[in-house]
Amino acid sequence: MWVLPGLVLSIMAPVDATWRKTTSEMEGWSSKVSGHKYYAPLRRRDDHLIMRKNRHTRLMHRHRQLLNTTGEALLSVALNTRKHAKQILLEDHGSEFTGPVMIGSPGQEQQCIFDTGSSMAWIMSTKCESDVCRMHHQFNSAKSETWEGTNQTMDIQFGTGSLTGTLCKDKVSFGGFDLGRVMLGEIKSTLGSVFTLPFDGICGLSYQMSHDDSYCFLDSVAASDQLEEKSFTFYFGEKESALIFGEPDSNIRSSEVEWYPVSRKYYWETRLTDVTVNGESVKEAEKNATVVFDTGTSVLTMPTNAATVTMKLLQKAGLDCAQIERGEAPTICYHFESSESICLDQWYEKGDSGCTASLMTLDLAEEHVFILGQPFFSAFVTTFDVGNDRIGVSRPVVNANLDA
Structure with a gap:
């Protein structure tokens, strides 16, 4: 029995100064359409506006704690068809995204999160008979001709619950990309409200996190002979978004790619030298500080002192929502030793009572970790280069033609 360390930090309440991942605003389904692409159309939950409002309220509450004030909230003054590339179309909905993954022979569809902050693939299974599990699409191993069971168990602890299950091997494919038979976790029991959210599993795309090499989903991607370039790219446009395996079309980028070397093959992370707000340093990016590029986190995170x-620097600007939306907001910039700085101006969330930063706290022992979550991915095209251990960042074409 083992515990997967990446997911221990994954799905936790935002005010607890911990790594938060949420799939709470969308529910989705998928269908194969004519042509060569697999689409993952998503529809909004009926209560998505209430859920977004609740998150906004929690963010403002935490920001008041950081600012030691009971006054007004911050800033509320007043796959493609090219050879060797595979693509899954997604929809940017400002929080999380899911896409269809086919498991087994014949394939059984699961709606999964593509998460660069964890390393394993696990899915809801018919071996779990609880009402919570029955809310999801459940993989039935008895209906798969290529399923192979093991006697290995998994025990994963979350901030808001836990799961147990067993490991198996079976065929996995998505977006026309066939990974062959890979190691998966089949859930047998769950505990916690996180499992009521509308996703059927997670496809972890980070480096190895467990003690057993066979548990790393990314290794299966890297070993595939279908990809000439061992990389995957996330693109979020105003109309369409996509996860692309292999070399993406150049028409999704409006700038040259800036590369950031992976400093440790665990998370997709690179070393950080400083963080500034409108040019003023937060003075918390110490020599062991890193930036983690995590598609499974819906906000930006910083250590408590830095946050x-x-x-306070954002509040000092004294801007209201209208000014922010006109592009007059201060920028949050992340600085690196040998690569260009990454600057964000779309760092806020808007609610009924004003605007507040899409920012939460995360404190890890002996490490200063700054996570770039969905606000970052919505502003940049991001390539995870498995073959060269680096992260590529570029500006997107606003409405790229993903069918080109």
């Missing part, structure tokens, strides 16, 4: 300084 406190950042919030």
Whole structure:
């Protein structure tokens, strides 16, 4: 029995100064359409506006704690068809995204999160008979001709619950990309409200996190002979979004790619030298500070001290929502030793009572970790280069033609 360390930090309440991942605003389904692509159309939950409002309220509450004030909330003054590339179309909905993954022979569809902050693939299974499990699409191993069971168990602890299950091997494919038979986790029991959210599993795309090499989903991607370039790219446009395996078309980028070397093959992370708000340093990016590029996190995160300084510098600007939306907001910039800085101006969320930063706190022992979550991915095209251990960042074409 083992515990997967990446997911221990994954799905936790935002005010607890921990790594938060949420899939709460969308529910989705998928269908194969004519042509060569697999689409993952998503529809909004009936209560998505209430859920987004609740998240906004929690963010403002946490920001008041950081600012030691009971006053008004911050800033509320007043796959493609090219050879060797595979593509899954997604829809940017400002929080999380899911796409269809086919498991087994014949394939059984699961709606999964593509998460660069965890390394394993696990799915809801018919071996779990609880009402919560029955809310999801459940993989039935008895209906798969290529399923192979093991006697290995998994025990994963979350901030808001836990799961147990067994490991198996079976065929996996998505977006026309066939991975062959890979190691998966089949859930047998769950505990916690996180499993009521509308996703059927997670496809972890980070580096190895467990002690057993066979548990790393990314290794299966890297070993595939279908990809000439061992990389995958996330693109979020105003109309369409996509996860592309292999070399993407150049028409999705409006700038040259800036590369950031992976500093440790665990998360997709690179070393950080400083963080500034409108040019003023938060003075918390120490020599062991890193930036983690995590598609499974819906906000930006910083250590508590850095987040406190950042919030005060943002508040110092004294801007209201209208000014922010006109592009007059201060920028949050992340600085690196040998690569260009990454600057964000779309760092806020808008609610009924004003605007607040899409920022939460994360404190890890002996590490200063700054996570770039969905606000970052919505602003940039991001390539995860498995073959060369680097992250590529470029500006997107606003409405790229993903059918080109």
